[in-house]
Every structure is written in C-alpha cells, then in structure tokens.
Amino acid sequence: xxxxxxxxxxxxxxxxxxxxxxxxxxxxxxxxxxxxxxxxxxxxxxxxxxxxxxxxxxxxxxxxxxxxxxxxxxxxxxxxxxxxxxxxxxxxxxxxxxxxxxxxxxxxxxxxxxxxxxxxxxxxxxxxxxxxxxxxxxxxxxxxxxxxxxxxxxxxxxxxxxxxxxxxxxxxxxxxxxxxxxxxxx
Numbered sequence: 001x002x003x004x005x006x007x008x009x010x011x012x013x014x015x016x017x018x019x020x021x022x023x024x025x026x027x028x029x030x031x032x033x034x035x036x037x038x039x040x041x042x043x044x045x046x047x048x049x050x051x052x053x054x055x056x057x058x059x060x061x062x063x064x065x066x067x068x069x070x071x072x073x074x075x076x077x078x079x080x081x082x083x084x085x086x087x088x089x090x091x092x093x094x095x096x097x098x099x100x101x102x103x104x105x106x107x108x109x110x111x112x113x114x115x116x117x118x119x120x121x122x123x124x125x126x127x128x129x130x131x132x133x134x135x136x137x138x139x140x141x142x143x144x145x146x147x148x149x150x151x152x153x154x155x156x157x158x159x160x161x162x163x164x165x166x167x168x169x170x171x172x173x174x175x176x177x178x179x180x181x182x183x184x185x186x
Contacts, residue, residue, distance in 0.1 A: 062102070062103050062129075063127070063128055063129035065102035065103060066098055066099060066102040066103060066128075066146065067128045067129055067146070067148060068102070069097075069098045069101050069102040070094075070102075070146045070148070070154045071148075071154065071165075073085060073089070073094065073097070073098070073154075073163050074154060074162075074163050074164060074165060075162050075163060076088060076089055076094075076156075076162060076163045077089075077162050077163075078090065078156050078157060078158060078159055078160065078161045078162060078163070079093075080159060081093065081109075082156075083096060083097055083109060084097060085097070088156075090156055091111055091143050091144050091155055091156045091157070092107070092108070092109050092110055092111045092114060093156070094155065094156040094163060095107060095114060095131060095144050095145070095146060096109055096114075099183060103183075105183060107183075111133060111141050111142055111143055111144040112139075112140070112141040112142065114131065114133075114141075114144055114181070115131075115133050115141040115144070115178070115179070115181060117181065117183065118131065118181035118183045118184070119181060119182045119184060120179065120180070120181060121179075121180040121181060121182045122180075123180065126149075126180055127147070127149075127182070128147060128148055128149045129146065129147065129182075129183075130146075130147040130180050130181065130182050131144055131146060131147070131181045131182075131183065132144070132145050132146070132153050132168065132177070132179075133177075133178040133179050133181070134173060134176040134177055134178055135176045135178050136176055140178050141179075143155070143176075145166075147168075147180065148165065151167055151168045151169050152165050152166065152167055153165070153166060153168055154166075
C-alpha cells in the first residue's frame with residue numbers, strides 16, 4: 001500500500017497514464033505473430049506507466065512521443081537485426097524505430113554507434129526519453145534502452161525475450177551501466 005502523500009502526488013500521474021493508455025495503437029494491423037504474453041509483474045507495469053506518464057507531463061511533446069511509442073512496443077519479440085514491430089527488434093533496432101517513428105530521427109543500427117551521438121547525461125540527471133547504455137557482452141556500449149523515469153527503462157533484451165520494462169536498480173543493470181545520452185532535435 002502506498003503512503004497517503006504518495007497517492008496524492010500520483011493523482012495527476014494516473015490521469016496522464018489513462019490518456020497514454022487510451023492512445024491508438026502503433027499500427028492498424030497487429031503483427032502476424034501470436035499475441036505476446038507479458039511476463040512483467042503488474043506492479044512493474046504500473047510503475048512504468050505512471051512513472052513515464054508523470055515525467056511526460058513535465059517534458060516536451062517530442063519526449064512524450066518517444067516514451068509513448070516505446071511503451072506501445074512492449075511485448076514485441078526480440079529478433080537479432082530486427083527493426084520493425086512486424087519482424088521483431090534487437091536493442092538498437094528498437095531504439096531506432098522509436099526515434100524514427102516518434103521524432104523522425106534516424107539513428108545507427110548499432111548500440112556503440114548510437115552512444116557516439118547525442119549529449120552525455122549523468123545518471124542522476126536522466127529524463128524520460130534519454131538513452132541508457134549497458135555492457136552486456138563484455139564490451140562497452142553493447143546494449144541500449146530508453147529511460148522512462150523512476151529508474152525504469154524499456155528495451156529489447158535478448159533472443160527468446162520480448163521488449164520489456166526493467167528497473168535500472170536491479171543488480172544486473174547497476175553493474176553493467178555504461179552511461180546515457182540525450183538526443184536533441186534542432
């Protein structure tokens with residue numbers, strides 16, 4: 001149960017979350033694959049939605065487009081080299097698709113190359129829509145995701161998995177965090 005003060009603070013967030021969840025889907029026709037099964041706890045999904053929605057209400061429209069697009073794709077299967085909802089995503093294909101569809105910004109299809117773009121951001125200054133990078137393959141900047149707020153990020157993790165939301169405070173991610181970048185449109 002949440003403390004009363006936190007519940008009062010979440011009221012505007014819940015309104016924003018309901019608007020975000022009521023938004024139309026990313027495509028008229030869903031991918032031909034079977035409906036994805038989410039394996040996330042309901043509390044993590046609620047945190048992702050409310051945390052991102054609260055943050056979205058305080059940032060630019062372009063950031064809200066990125067966050068909304070990223071959350072629409074939760075549940076799409078991982079596919080190495082994939083870059084569309086119909087075929088599946090790898091981490092950089094997911095990020096590229098979100099930024100291309102949300103902002104019209106084309107990013108490289110490689111986490112390390114994406115890390116060379118944008119403005120560096122300190123971990124304690126992360127904002128929704130920032131890119132977060134991890135060392136998951138024993139080399140720096142080998143994985144990328146999109147920060148949602150409240151220590152959560154969304155990403156396409158690995159073969160056999162689906163696009164999902166994770167908590168950056170989990171030991172696995174804390175040990176592998178490489179840095180963050182903020183993409184700006186000029």
